[in-house]
Amino acid sequence: MNxxxxxxxxxxxxxxxxxxxxxxxxxxxxxxxxxxxKVRDVAEAVxxxxxxxxxxxxxxxxxxLTVNRExxxxxxVRLESVPGEDPVRQLYGLAATYLDFFAEHANLLRSLFEHxxxxxxxxxxxxxxxxxGAFALMHPPLVRLLPDADxxxxxxxxxxLFSAVHGIISLGLExxxxxxxxxxxxxxxxxxxxxxxxxxxxLPLQ
Amino acid sequence: MNxxxxxxxxxxxxxxxxxxxxxxxxxxxxxxxxxxxKVRDVAEAVxxxxxxxxxxxxxxxxxxLTVNRExxxxxxVRLESVPGEDPVRQLYGLAATYLDFFAEHANLLRSLFEHxxxxxxxxxxxxxxxxxGAFALMHPPLVRLLPDADxxxxxxxxxxLFSAVHGIISLGLExxxxxxxxxxxxxxxxxxxxxxxxxxxxLPLQ
DNA sequence: TTATGAAATGAACAATGTTCAAGAAGAATC
DNA sequence: GATTCTTCTTGAACATTGTTCATTTCATAA
Numbered sequence: 365m366n367x368x369x370x371x372x373x374x375x376x377x378x379x380x381x382x383x384x385x386x387x388x389x390x391x392x393x394x395x396x397x398x399x400x401x402k403v404r405d406v407a408e409a410v411x412x413x414x415x416x417x418x419x420x421x422x423x424x425x426x427x428x429l430t431v432n433r434e435x436x437x438x439x440x441v442r443l444e445s446v447p448g449e450d451p452v453r454q455l456y457g458l459a460a461t462y463l464d465f466f467a468e469h470a471n472l473l474r475s476l477f478e479h480x481x482x483x484x485x486x487x488x489x490x491x492x493x494x495x496x497g498a499f500a501l502m503h504p505p506l507v508r509l510l511p512d513a514d515x516x517x518x519x520x521x522x523x524x525l526f527s528a529v530h531g532i533i534s535l536g537l538e539x540x541x542x543x544x545x546x547x548x549x550x551x552x553x554x555x556x557x558x559x560x561x562x563x564x565x566x567l568p569l570q
Numbered sequence: 571m572n573x574x575x576x577x578x579x580x581x582x583x584x585x586x587x588x589x590x591x592x593x594x595x596x597x598x599x600x601x602x603x604x605x606x607x608k609v610r611d612v613a614e615a616v617x618x619x620x621x622x623x624x625x626x627x628x629x630x631x632x633x634x635l636t637v638n639r640e641x642x643x644x645x646x647v648r649l650e651s652v653p654g655e656d657p658v659r660q661l662y663g664l665a666a667t668y669l670d671f672f673a674e675h676a677n678l679l680r681s682l683f684e685h686x687x688x689x690x691x692x693x694x695x696x697x698x699x700x701x702x703g704a705f706a707l708m709h710p711p712l713v714r715l716l717p718d719a720d721x722x723x724x725x726x727x728x729x730x731l732f733s734a735v736h737g738i739i740s741l742g743l744e745x746x747x748x749x750x751x752x753x754x755x756x757x758x759x760x761x762x763x764x765x766x767x768x769x770x771x772x773l774p775l776q
Numbered sequence: 777t778t779a780t781g782a783a784a785t786g787a788a789c790a791a792t793g794t795t796c797a798a799g800a801a802g803a804a805t806c
Numbered sequence: 807g808a809t810t811c812t813t814c815t816t817g818a819a820c821a822t823t824g825t826t827c828a829t830t831t832c833a834t835a836a
Contacts, residue, residue, distance in 0.1 A: 372802080372803075374801085374802055377802095377814095397686060398686075399686050399688075402791085403792070403794085404792075404793095412815080413815065413816045413817055414793085414794085414816090414817075415794095415814095415815065415816055415817070416814080418793090418795080419814070423794075424794085480605050482605070520754075521761075524738055524758050524761070527737045527738045527741040528734035528737050528762065529737070530737045530741065531733045531737015531738065531741075532734050534737070535733045535736065535737075536733065548726075552730050555730075556730055559766055559769035560765055561769065562768070563765035563766050563767065563769030563770070564765050564769070578834075580832085580833055580834080583783095584783080608822085608823065608824090609823070609824065609825085610822095610823075610824095618784075619786055620785090620786075620825085621784060621785055621826085621827085622783080622785075624824090624825070624826080625783065625785095629824080
């Protein structure tokens with residue numbers, strides 16, 4: 365027995381198909397919304413039977429949740445790439461990056477936030493943790509900007525601030541609701557941060 | 571022909587049933603979530619056939635949308651009942667009232683914000699208008715507090731601020747996401763307003 | 777009372793998630 | 807390489823649920 369990961373032909377095919385299913389599912393959600401995602405469409409596009417989808421993911425929620433997991437992972441990567449030299453600039457960068465990501469992948473993010481599980485099964489904890497982790501990315505710059513504040517309070521503030529930005533962006537991009545032009549939305553988010561950081565006693569960008 | 575509204579026996583029964591259907595549907599959404607709402611369950615609980623539901627509402631979306639319409643109407647009534655003598659107090663009152671209403675009717679509000687139409691039919695415009703109207707209720711107090719500001723800017727600010735509060739509350743009440751204790755959430759919203767109004771140059775409550 | 781037309785009915789249909797017995801295919805053993 | 811074993815794949819059948827519509831029911835009008 366080799367301690368290197370055995371890559372049997374069967375495993376390879378299985379893995380390749382798994383990726384195909386996810387790719388197709390993500391494409392459908394992104395382009396036509398979560399409600400338009402159907403098992404049979406996915407199976408046909410991938411070229412396998414519906415049974416194989418179930419075999420790989422257990423149930424349909426499994427496919428959706430895996431796509432959601434990758435969405436929040438990609439979001440986190442993007443947010444973590446925001447430069448962190450200047451904490452104020454970092455806060456603005458996080459908000460702007462979230463806006464860009466949301467605008468690019470609106471339906472994927474809606475799937476992440478709006479999907480309800482069948483029956484009353486709990487939402488997978490690892491996804492919740494990842495979302496919380498992303499929302500906590502405002503924590504480090506806030507710590508630097510408010511060195512005297514209680515750490516627990518800053519954790520709360522970080523979540524509050526990110527939730528507020530999320531509300532502004534998600535409703536602003538809800539074309540059916542508001543239809544704020546993207547450029548105006550960007551400005552709106554910036555002005556929001558201007559006022560809020562000022563209120564926290566944080567000096568704006570020069 | 572009497573110009574008084576004819577109330578034929580047929581119309582009475584029709585109207586009574588319409589109310590019953592809505593009552594049952596709202597109850598199911600409120601207690602078990604939109605995903606648990608089924609035509610047959612509603613029909614059985616009301617004591618009529620599924621055909622009657624369709625006869626009255628056209629399709630199932632019609633039932634949901636009518637419930638949503640009443641939800642936003644009730645929300646508006648509650649928000650309009652917030653005292654308006656002191657504009658600062660009014661802003662805090664609007665946020666606190668929204669929090670209370672959301673906490674009491676979480677599933678109904680989620681139905682309002684998360685329901686996607688079948689196919690790509692547009693969301694009814696009157697509901698969107700009512701939501702926008704509710705979110706504009708911060709406008710009058712903000713005008714009083716910022717007498718020198720451009721009215722269009724205040725309209726934007728009102729929507730931004732309410733959207734932010736919505737984000738904080740809707741994510742905060744998403745037990746699966748965060749599970750913020752209600753009392754802490756109330757405090758969170760207040761502190762958020764404290765900071766933001768301060769940033770806008772508005773003096774806090776004495 | 778009878779005729780009329782609108783409303784109610786619910787069986788049948790359609791779309792879609794889910795299961796599972798049978799078969800196919802790779803892996804293991806000889 | 808043949809055989810056996812294990813696992814995966816298949817897709818027909820089933821279950822659930824939204825939707826339709828020919829038929830029946832029933833309040834109203836004549």
